[in-house]
Amino acid sequence: FDYDGPSMKTTVPGPRSQLFVLLLNFVFSQNVGAVNFFCNYEESRGNYLVDVDGNRMLDVYTQISSIPIGYNHPALLKLMTNPNNLSTFVNRPALGILPPENFPDKLTESLLSIAPSGMSRVQTMACGSCSNENAYKAMFIWYRNKERGQSGPSAEDISSCMVNQGPGCPDLSILSFTGAFHGRTLGCLATTHSKVIHKLDVPSFDWPIAPFPRLQYPLEEFSRENAQEEARCLEEVEDLIVKWRQKGKPVAGIVIEPIQAEGGDNHASADFFIRLRRIAAKHGCAFHVDEVQTGGGCTGKFWAHEHWGSDDPADIVSFSKKLLTGGYYHKEPYRIFNTWMGDPSKNLFLCEVLNVIRRENLLEEVARSGKALINGLYELQAQYPGLLSRARGQGTFCAIDVRDDATRDKILVKTRDKAAAPICDHELQKGFNTSSPLSV
Amino acid sequence: FDYDGPSMKTTVPGPRSQLFVLLLNFVFSQNVGAVNFFCNYEESRGNYLVDVDGNRMLDVYTQISSIPIGYNHPALLKLMTNPNNLSTFVNRPALGILPPENFPDKLTESLLSIAPSGMSRVQTMACGSCSNENAYKAMFIWYRNKERGQSGPSAEDISSCMVNQGPGCPDLSILSFTGAFHGRTLGCLATTHSKVIHKLDVPSFDWPIAPFPRLQYPLEEFSRENAQEEARCLEEVEDLIVKWRQKGKPVAGIVIEPIQAEGGDNHASADFFIRLRRIAAKHGCAFHVDEVQTGGGCTGKFWAHEHWGSDDPADIVSFSKKLLTGGYYHKEPYRIFNTWMGDPSKNLFLCEVLNVIRRENLLEEVARSGKALINGLYELQAQYPGLLSRARGQGTFCAIDVRDDATRDKILVKTRDKAAAPICDHELQKGFNTSSPLSV
Ligand code: FES
Numbered sequence: 001f002d003y004d005g006p007s008m009k010t011t012v013p014g015p016r017s018q019l020f021v022l023l024l025n026f027v028f029s030q031n032v033g034a035v036n037f038f039c040n041y042e043e044s045r046g047n048y049l050v051d052v053d054g055n056r057m058l059d060v061y062t063q064i065s066s067i068p069i070g071y072n073h074p075a076l077l078k079l080m081t082n083p084n085n086l087s088t089f090v091n092r093p094a095l096g097i098l099p100p101e102n103f104p105d106k107l108t109e110s111l112l113s114i115a116p117s118g119m120s121r122v123q124t125m126a127c128g129s130c131s132n133e134n135a136y137k138a139m140f141i142w143y144r145n146k147e148r149g150q151s152g153p154s155a156e157d158i159s160s161c162m163v164n165q166g167p168g169c170p171d172l173s174i175l176s177f178t179g180a181f182h183g184r185t186l187g188c189l190a191t192t193h194s195k196v197i198h199k200l201d202v203p204s205f206d207w208p209i210a211p212f213p214r215l216q217y218p219l220e221e222f223s224r225e226n227a228q229e230e231a232r233c234l235e236e237v238e239d240l241i242v243k244w245r246q247k248g249k250p251v252a253g254i255v256i257e258p259i260q261a262e263g264g265d266n267h268a269s270a271d272f273f274i275r276l277r278r279i280a281a282k283h284g285c286a287f288h289v290d291e292v293q294t295g296g297g298c299t300g301k302f303w304a305h306e307h308w309g310s311d312d313p314a315d316i317v318s319f320s321k322k323l324l325t326g327g328y329y330h331k332e333p334y335r336i337f338n339t340w341m342g343d344p345s346k347n348l349f350l351c352e353v354l355n356v357i358r359r360e361n362l363l364e365e366v367a368r369s370g371k372a373l374i375n376g377l378y379e380l381q382a383q384y385p386g387l388l389s390r391a392r393g394q395g396t397f398c399a400i401d402v403r404d405d406a407t408r409d410k411i412l413v414k415t416r417d418k419a420a421a422p423i424c425d426h427e428l429q430k431g432f433n434t435s436s437p438l439s440v
Numbered sequence: 441f442d443y444d445g446p447s448m449k450t451t452v453p454g455p456r457s458q459l460f461v462l463l464l465n466f467v468f469s470q471n472v473g474a475v476n477f478f479c480n481y482e483e484s485r486g487n488y489l490v491d492v493d494g495n496r497m498l499d500v501y502t503q504i505s506s507i508p509i510g511y512n513h514p515a516l517l518k519l520m521t522n523p524n525n526l527s528t529f530v531n532r533p534a535l536g537i538l539p540p541e542n543f544p545d546k547l548t549e550s551l552l553s554i555a556p557s558g559m560s561r562v563q564t565m566a567c568g569s570c571s572n573e574n575a576y577k578a579m580f581i582w583y584r585n586k587e588r589g590q591s592g593p594s595a596e597d598i599s600s601c602m603v604n605q606g607p608g609c610p611d612l613s614i615l616s617f618t619g620a621f622h623g624r625t626l627g628c629l630a631t632t633h634s635k636v637i638h639k640l641d642v643p644s645f646d647w648p649i650a651p652f653p654r655l656q657y658p659l660e661e662f663s664r665e666n667a668q669e670e671a672r673c674l675e676e677v678e679d680l681i682v683k684w685r686q687k688g689k690p691v692a693g694i695v696i697e698p699i700q701a702e703g704g705d706n707h708a709s710a711d712f713f714i715r716l717r718r719i720a721a722k723h724g725c726a727f728h729v730d731e732v733q734t735g736g737g738c739t740g741k742f743w744a745h746e747h748w749g750s751d752d753p754a755d756i757v758s759f760s761k762k763l764l765t766g767g768y769y770h771k772e773p774y775r776i777f778n779t780w781m782g783d784p785s786k787n788l789f790l791c792e793v794l795n796v797i798r799r800e801n802l803l804e805e806v807a808r809s810g811k812a813l814i815n816g817l818y819e820l821q822a823q824y825p826g827l828l829s830r831a832r833g834q835g836t837f838c839a840i841d842v843r844d845d846a847t848r849d850k851i852l853v854k855t856r857d858k859a860a861a862p863i864c865d866h867e868l869q870k871g872f873n874t875s876s877p878l879s880v
Contacts, residue, residue, distance in 0.1 A: 023544050028552060029560045031776070034537045041531040041540050042524075052541050063534040064779045076530045080520075084482075089529065090516045090789075091481040092764070094503040097474045100481050101492050104463050112468060120469045127566055127780060129573075133625040137642050144641040153640055161639040164630055169644035184778050185573040186627030190604055199601040200593055201584040202577050203645065204609035321779065324532075338624055339504045339761065340567060349530075 003048040007056040008417060013037040014053025044071035057416060065261070068296050068322040068353045069362070075352050088345050095124065095341035106344065110351045111327065114302055117311045119329040124342030128292035128320035129183035132255070134338075135316045135328045136187050139253035139286040140172050142332060146284070172252040173205065173244055175237065175285070177212040179263030182255055182290050191255050194263040208240035208251060212260055213268045217390040230272040234279060241283045253286035253316075254279075258304035261293040265399030267392055270308040277314065288316040296322030297357060300367035300395030307394060324350045370395040443488040447496040448857060453477040454493025484511035497856060505701070508736050508762040508793045509802070515792050528785050535564065535781040546784065550791045551767065554742055557751045559769040564782030568732035568760035569623035572695070574776050575756045575768045576627050579693035579726040580612050582772060586724070612692040613645065613684055615677065615725070617652040619703030622695060622730050631695055634703040648680035648691060652700055653708045657830040670712040674719060681723045693726035693756075694719075698744035701733040705839030707832055710748040717754065728756040736762030737797055740807035740835030747834060764790045810835035 013021065017037035024030045043050040047070055049059040059067075069076075079085060093100055111122045123138075125131040153168070161168025176182065176191035183189065184198055190205040192198055213230045216222035241251045256276065260266035273289075280287040294304035296319070305313040320326035325346040357363065370393065377391035377400045390401040402408035453461065457477035464470045483490040487510055489499040499507075509516075519525060533540060551562045563578075565571040594607070601608025616622065616631035623629065624638055630645040632638055653670045656662035681691045696716065700706035713729075720727040734744035736759070745753040760766035765786040797803065810833065817831035817840045830841040842848035 020539075020541070020544060024539075024547075028544060028547060030547070031561070031563070035539060036537050038541050038543070039533065039538050041533065042527045044527075044531065049538075063532065063538060066532065066534065066779055071531050072527060073530070077526055080526050080529055086517055086520050087482045087512060089520055089785075090513070091484065091511050092503070092506065093479065093481065094506065097476050098479050098489075098503060099460075099464075099475060101460070101478050103478070104460060104468060107464075107468060107470070121471070123471065127570065127778070129570060129778065130567065130625060133569075136626070137624075140643065141641045153636075157640060158636050161636060161641075161644075162633050163649055164639075164644035164646060168636075168640055169642060172643050184577075185570060185625045186576070186630075187625055190626075193602055196593075196598050196601060196608075199604075200597060200608055201581045201601075202609060203580065203612050204601075204604035205643065206604060209603055338567070338569065339506055345529075 016052040046070040066321040125326040131318040131326040143252035173207040181262030255288040289314040456492040486510040506761040565766035571758040571766040583692035613647040621702030695728040729754040
């Protein structure tokens with residue numbers, strides 16, 4: 001069955017959610033700081049998330065963008081009841097050394113069938129952070145191999161690396177952008193610059209950070225200014241590459257999101273990304289496109305970088321979230337390994353998700369409903385010019401800025417509590433920055 | 441049904457495994473460097489791993505120590521067929537903000553029921569690396585909060601952290617040990633010192649590395665020497681803490697494995713760990729025991745640190761692998777967050793695994809068979825003194841050193857290929873270091 005709309009029974013969090021929070025906090029001493037309400041996932045369906053108080057909300061947050069085709073999709077439930085799949089769930093293998101028989105098949109059906117242009121290799125991982133961490137390692141290894149040429153690692157490389165020192169542990173860097181989010185483990189975190197709360201008190205690397213373009217909207221009115229802004233950012237990238245090379249910390253790779261999500265829904269033009277990729281190549285840096293948040297179809301194409309129209313978009317493309325398994329596509333084989341190297345049960349789900357996306361033409365559906373969404377945002381900002389501005393988006397990956405945090409928070413709670421058109425208030429979390437964007 | 445013993449049909453890797461490796465390598469351009477053979481997980485059962493060529497091997501490797509109660513355990517298969525559990529597999533939540541209704545219950549039944557002494561809080565994660573990465577972050581945050589006292593972060597803390605600089609990103613360190621393995625993401629890797637292949641070409645932190653005791657066997661013959669060796673290592677720990685404080689990179693935490701696994705099965709006495717914990721406390725460093733490899737019962741107790749007999753063994757205990765979900769126990773609430781914060785479907789399995797461990801008294805079984813195993817190793821080394829030495833172990837976590845790499849490799853392949861008592865040759869990978877230990 002499908003729900004025909006939202007339905008609110010209590011204020012949120014309702015009494016049962018509040019009780020569970022108290023329980024978790026005081027009885028179990030657990031950290032509940034970020035818990036908003038408790039969910040009834042059995043009762044959730046499609047786009048509708050049901051909480052333990054029976055409130056049914058239109059979910060535009062989708063578990064931090066990680067539910068690809070809605071809750072309890074019949075195709076996924078069916079997969080679970082197929083006895084042939086049981087063993088995949090029960091026996092999690094160390095995929096890198098003891099893969100299951102159907103591994104090549106499942107890879108073709110799933111990740112290799114959606115490989116970005118120019119990329120034939122994929123390395124599965126378990127989440128966005130290990131995908132990016134290992135992609136960074138792959139770039140470092142690639143860079144050092146390039147430097148060494150034919151000769152293998154020296155005796156000094158080998159002895160020094162065991163005690164965290166150069167030249168074995170080289171002083172290489174990854175160039176990232178202001179407002180970027182690439183994860184929270186220490187390597188990823190050194191390239192994340194979206195919020196203080198992620199970074200404060202954690203040691204980091206002295207790596208270069210370039211400005212991400214800050215576009216003015218509507219785009220058609222500011223084309224000259226925006227082109228200048230993007231040129232300024234690209235110039236800064238080149239300056240930083242040169243400066244860090246002089247510092248003795250050469251840039252092995254550049255990492256960027258096609259749309260900065262956590263950083264406040266920041267977009268740039270296709271031209272910007274294509275020129276950035278060229279700068280990377282010119283200076284011998286690998287180019288890594290982080291599609292953890294943007295991959296999976298939400299922009300109307302399977303990968304956001306497809307909007308650039310390039311047949312050689314990147315050296316590395318990482319993914320996770322809506323792809324259920326993490327990992328990265330790449331061109332060269334690298335020395336990367338860990339215990340699980342992903343989880344075949346997630347791969348099983350991904351195969352089915354891709355089938356559904358194809359069978360139901362969901363990418364076209366995203367483009368169509370994305371258009372309706374952005375047009376609605378355009379209308380709203382025309383109607384409330386003092387309140388709303390900078391409506392922007394690609395597919396359903398849309399955002400609008402609200403005058404200030406307080407107004408934004410009011411709008412969010414009001415729309416959620418108005419059963420006609422609720423927005424799940426976890427958006428509060430995502431939109432929590434100074435420019436107060438409201439991502440929808 | 442149960443298998444009654446191993447059964448070898450072909451040499452390993454057999455023709456089908458070889459075919460799959462070729463397929464993966466040449467057709468799909470995948471990196472197959474570490475792949476040994478392909479497995480038939482449907483046909484694997486209990487302690488017996490079956491490959492795609494029908495070879496059935498006694499598996500003492502258990503997917504790099506991550507299969508807790510054998511392949512296709514009936515209790516886990518049954519769990520999969522319970523329709524009430526379907527939704528947990530199909531709808532992976534962002535656990536930190538939108539937990540499912542049964543989350544407190546499942547936590548009590550699973551992780552909280554096995555909490556180490558003195559610890560009431562647990563943070564779930566998805567693998568050993570994010571467990572340790574986040575445990576390190578927790579220690580850094582704890583250390584800085586302690587330094588700041590009542591006052592919150594300064595304006596300078598806040599602005600500097602966004603660009604990877606101090607004081608917001610402080611120059612703090614984690615003290616680790618030679619031979620340690622704590623994972624391969626950049627933070628974890630800075631504390632890993634087991635093999636060159638993990639470390640080479642990856643930038644790292646200048647963090648202190650203390651010697652792990654190198655005990656002489658049999659223990660009863662070398663008690664004086666071993667006590668001296670442990671005292672020397674502890675002294676070095678104190679020296680390093682002082683030295684790194686003077687360097688301006690204070691040690692926020694000490695991380696150690698109760699048994700170094702990847703580093704070659706290195707043990708130390710309970711007294712060593714208890715004194716180390718005291719040194720940590722004396723110098724204001726957090727004490728983190730990494731039980732990713734040792735936790736889950738293989739030492740004959742659920743946690744290896746229980747052998748120390750301390751009721752306050754650590755400030756943080758991390759886990760993964762045989763616990764199926766990752767995570768860490770701790771005492772204070774910290775500011776830690778990511779998208780998934782673990783996976784409730786793994787927690788579901790863990791509940792059942794714990795039930796089986798209790799119902800079938802598996803810890804006693806481990807102690808019993810561990811005794812048989814170590815006695816067998818003692819006998820063998822008495823019989824082949826030039827070949828085998830340093831038999832050691834706790835529970836079934838046993839090892840013996842072989843004269844040289846070539847002999848070790850020969851023994852491994854021979855025992856595996858002799859259907860009567862095969863050892864899975866992936867042990868090759870684990871035992872691959874200079875002292876040539878043979879972990880069984
Ligand atoms: S770091 Fe990705 S699952 Fe642990």
